[in-house]
Amino acid sequence: MREMNTEARAAERETAGAAVWLHGAVQLRKAFRLGPLNLEAPVGCVTAIVGPNGSGKSSTFRLLLGLTAADEGEIRLLGERVGDGLDDTELKRRMAYVPEEDSKIEASLRGTSQAEFVSAWYPAWNQGEFERLLREFEVEPSKRLGKMSKGMRRKFELALALAREPELLLLDEPSSGLDPLSWRKLVGELHRYMERGRHTILMATHILDEVKRLADYIAIMADGRIIGVYEKDELLSSWHRFYVGPGLGGAVSEGDVADLPGLVRAEESGGGTCRVVTSRAWEAEGWCRERGLPITGQRALELDEIMEQLIRQAR
Numbered sequence: 001m002r003e004m005n006t007e008a009r010a011a012e013r014e015t016a017g018a019a020v021w022l023h024g025a026v027q028l029r030k031a032f033r034l035g036p037l038n039l040e041a042p043v044g045c046v047t048a049i050v051g052p053n054g055s056g057k058s059s060t061f062r063l064l065l066g067l068t069a070a071d072e073g074e075i076r077l078l079g080e081r082v083g084d085g086l087d088d089t090e091l092k093r094r095m096a097y098v099p100e101e102d103s104k105i106e107a108s109l110r111g112t113s114q115a116e117f118v119s120a121w122y123p124a125w126n127q128g129e130f131e132r133l134l135r136e137f138e139v140e141p142s143k144r145l146g147k148m149s150k151g152m153r154r155k156f157e158l159a160l161a162l163a164r165e166p167e168l169l170l171l172d173e174p175s176s177g178l179d180p181l182s183w184r185k186l187v188g189e190l191h192r193y194m195e196r197g198r199h200t201i202l203m204a205t206h207i208l209d210e211v212k213r214l215a216d217y218i219a220i221m222a223d224g225r226i227i228g229v230y231e232k233d234e235l236l237s238s239w240h241r242f243y244v245g246p247g248l249g250g251a252v253s254e255g256d257v258a259d260l261p262g263l264v265r266a267e268e269s270g271g272g273t274c275r276v277v278t279s280r281a282w283e284a285e286g287w288c289r290e291r292g293l294p295i296t297g298q299r300a301l302e303l304d305e306i307m308e309q310l311i312r313q314a315r
């Protein structure tokens with residue numbers, strides 16, 4: 001049995017339930033500071049990292065994979081510490097990573113040879129599942145990887161990752177280059193993977209529909225930092241735009257809604273109404289009702305609008 005000191009036990013307790021655990025991770029570069037990053041991606045859930053170009057999503061993946069080193073902080077994957085030159089061979093066998101850019105090194109290999117190599121390395125490799133995925137994605141594995149189209153190569157890499165039956169799947173822009181039909185199939189396959197066991201996905205994506213369909217949690221990144229981690233349904237249901245007024249007391253001004261719960265912005269919008277954005281829709285509704293302020297129009301904000309507001313607040 002593995003010997004553990006008190007500190008290791010405490011860390012294990014703390015990270016139990018988190019497949020990806022980042023605590024105060026910082027990487028300093030000449031022109032960019034990544035972190036401090038704090039993130040707990042729960043086991044059995046899909047966590048999507050979203051954020052503008054250059055916010056640090058791919059850099060975070062490289063840090064998690066130990067491809068680059070953290071200058072500060074601690075990183076654990078599936079409860080195991082990564083970095084500091086630690087031997088992560090066994091850990092890597094329990095996970096799969098599909099990077100944003102396909103490797104050029106393997107371009108001359110045929111898909112079949114690459115699969116043979118990978119299957120020998122991963123104990124949970126499922127050949128039947130691999131062949132099913134290739135059929136589903138309509139990928140011809142006898143082609144050389146460098147001769148596959150961008151979308152085809154991506155589907156090959158995704159099939160290769162899923163067939164390993166990893167406990168943890170790290171995906172950087174998984175649907176980059178996929179046509180709409182392939183994209184729908186991928187979303188279906190990722191759902192299937194999540195249903196098949198105690199699996200976890202951490203993915204970076206720009207496709208908001210992908211986030212809506214797949215994610216349980218959303219981590220928003222901006223300027224090298226994770227500015228917040230949110231439960232998706234809660235986030236999407238709590239941000240609303242209201243039109244308030246006019247009330248019995250006449251026109252509603254910005255000042256009248258200054259204490260509205262979760263108020264993010266308010267502007268007079270003509271006809272005695274005020275347009276407000278709130279991050280606490282239920283409470284804001286009740287607040288208006290109590291004050292006899294009629295809500296004459298209302299809609300939930302889209303994820304991109306919420307992200308824009310949260311990033312603005314964080315800067």
Ligand SMILES: Nc1ncnc2c1ncn2[C@@H]1O[C@H](COP(=O)(O)OP(=O)(O)OP(=O)(O)O)[C@@H](O)[C@H]1O
Pocket residue numbers: 029031032051052053054055056057058059060
């Ligand atoms: N190999 C590298 N060497 C030095 N700086 C890099 C390197 N790759 C990225 N950067 C810089 O690190 C920062 C974060 O980039 P990163 O690729 O992690 O962002 P991202 O959120 O994944 O962006 P995108 O949405 O465009 O994929 C940027 O300022 C970028 O210019």
